[in-house]
Amino acid sequence: MCFYGDFYIIEAKIIISYNINMSITKKRLFSFVLLAIFSLATISFSLPAQANPDLVDSQAGWAEIGQIAFGSSDTPDDIRFTMARVINVALGFLGIIFLIIAVVAGFQYMTSRGNEEKTKEAMSMLRNAIIGLVIVLVAWILTRYSVIVMSQTVNGMPGYQFYPSY
Template sequence: MKQIVSMVASLGLAASVAMPMVVSAQSDSLTVNDLGVNAIQGTVKLGSGDIRSTAARIINVALGFLGIIAVVIVLIGGFQYMISGGNDTKTAEARQLIFAGIIGLAIILSAWAITSFVISRLVSATQDGVPT
């Protein structure tokens, strides 16, 4: 067991010594401020849009998917309520599912409102000129 530990430690030490030589061999395609973006810019379509609007779109899409999931939960609860056949336990489970879906929708809508407000204020505060 000690031999395995010492072998792994010596391999780690050798790799940490040899790694800077490998990295420095690639420095001709990188500059200090480039970080490799110019090297791949011709092959990869990089976005030129604003990062704030991209983040807002990602958040809105995620909240949209969560809203769809909450509506599906409410629909499943409604379907279970309709087919419960008067059974009290099934009716209670269906009501609980509907209630959970409605609470989820309320949370998602409030998250959307907060996100929309924060992003609009962020955009207006970081644009050139006087914030409105």
């Protein structure tokens, strides 16, 4: 064997072992940084609670204010409030579903690898998801507008005070 051949073999082994050690070091460093971030995040949540321990005693009476503002469980809600909440929740779920479809379509488009059939399918799916999001947004706007107009017409009260905002 030639001296240069042995040198290259030795050099290749050193490079391979260096790459293996480097990937293990990167993994350890990444997990340490991730652990430090989560540790600091949990510590920072407890700091405001420790800042003023008398704060809990000064907040007595908030439950009564909440019952006055939002009603207790024994007071019936107006049907318009209930329907507005149901429609908001339903439209929120539909919006989330269309957003998930858009993300899945984007993932399919990115992983199509230039295959025209898969690309067309992903673009069609993405187009349908965007159309669905627009329909949900328009439905929410129309629902909000109609509830505001009905509350102004029926009760004579401003709609922005009637419509539940959450």
